Amino acid sequence: MPKRKNPDTAKQPPTIQDTTKRERAPKRQKSSPSSSSPPSSSSDFSPLTLCTKWTTKELTLSKSTLPPLPPILDPTLETAALTHSGCKKNAQDLSYERLEWIGDVYLELIASELVYSTFSTIPEGEMSRRRELLIRNSTLSAFSVRYGLDKRANFPEEFQLAGRPKGSTANAKRKEKALADIFEAYVGAIIRSDPKNGYRNAVNWLKALWGPLLEQEVKVEEGGGRLIDKETNPKVRLEQLIGAxxxxxxxxxLPGTGQRFVDKQPQFGIGVFFTGWGEEGVLLGEGWDFGKKGAGHKAAERACEHPVLTRLVERKRAFKGARAIAREGEERKGEGGEDGGVIKVQRGV
Structure with a gap:
């Protein structure tokens, strides 16, 4: 009897547990490929693919006209990007200070990627200087004025922005900082309001906007950059002139190296000191740059122009001439000794 019941039970419909087990398996199989592969839209946010290097051809086309300002798709973010915290209608409303915080990060990232992609022959200190040129307050505040953001912004009267006649307490530095902040906030709002294309639009816009500021540097880079060979290296040239x-x-x-700043970047000072040819510890030249290597090359260039260099070159030339005469005399003396030995041997024979 038990043997007859087994076929009947096998024909019964599956239990809820069995159905659940069978349905879960294909779900795991379907979800695994999507979890292992990134979504197709992720490439839109890759700085490596979007921030391509500047070229002189692009700069020639972009410097003639101001690139159009990308729109902010979210009206709430657009209002916030242009509103000072002192002008908010409600305490919970957004202001440009919050968007400026994230916009500042986007700007530094985009500027860093563009500089890194374009300039492969310059040291890190020079890269930082060029990035700072793009994102410093004076640059960004000027862009705000060119695009008329100062007239669209909602500032307290004290800033005297957008033609407000009453306030006079905000000094020029505070005004510049406020205008730079709304530019950063506007960039943050462009990207945050359009998750799909906002970052791409911001990169293309900023690349065209920033490019003319570095046009000369891009031309130098395309012409071979700052790769210094032995013929143009001032250190090698100085060594060839007076070295021995x-x-x-x-x-x-030099004193103060790394402690003086230009565009918020530390500068390094190097001095070239010479001892020899009758001189002791003479400072031939000094140079300042954002990296010690560049400062050393500038110092060597100054040294090659120092008035005392002519005297040192003459002394080196005179020394080499006297040494050549002495060597020639020694060679002749050596040759004469050999001849005398041969004569003695012949006489002995």
Missing amino acids: SHVRIEYRD
Whole structure:
């Protein structure tokens, strides 16, 4: 009897547990490929693919006209990007200060990627200087004025922006900072209001906007950049002019190196000191740059123009001439000794 019941039970419909087990398996199989592969829209946010290098051809086309300002698709974000916190209608409303915080990050990232992609022959200090040129307050505030954001912005009267006649307490530095902040906030709003294409639109716009500021540097880069060979290297040239085995050409840090700043970037000072040819510890030249390597090259260039260099070159030339005469005399003396030995041997024979 039990054997007859088994076929009947096998024909019964599956239980709820069995159905659940069978349905879960294909769900895992379908979800695994999507979880392992990124969504197709992720490439829109890759700085590596969007921030391509500047070329002189692009700059020639972009510098003639101001690139159009990308729109902010969310009206709430657009209002916030142009509203000072002191002009909010409600305490919970957004202002440009919050959007400026994220916009500042976007700007630095985009500027860094563009500089890194374009300039492959310059040191890191020079890269930082060029990035700072693009994102500093004076640059961004000027862009705000060119696009008329100062007239669209809602500022307290004290800033005297957009033609407000009453306030006079905000100084020029505060006004510049406020105008730079709304530009950063506007960039943040462009990207945040359009998750699909906002970042791409911001990159294309900023690349065209920033490009003319670095036009000369891009031309230098395309012409070979700052790769220094032995023929143009000022350090090598200085060594060739006055160097020798018994003289010293030293490159030393100058006082204040790394402590003075230009465009918020530290500058390094290097001095070239020379000992030899009758001179002791003479400072031939000094140079300042955003990296010690560049400062050393500038110092060597100054040294090659120093008035004392002519005297040192003459002394080196005179020394080499005297040494050549002495060597020639020694060679002749050596040859004469050999001849005398041969004669003695012949006489002995």
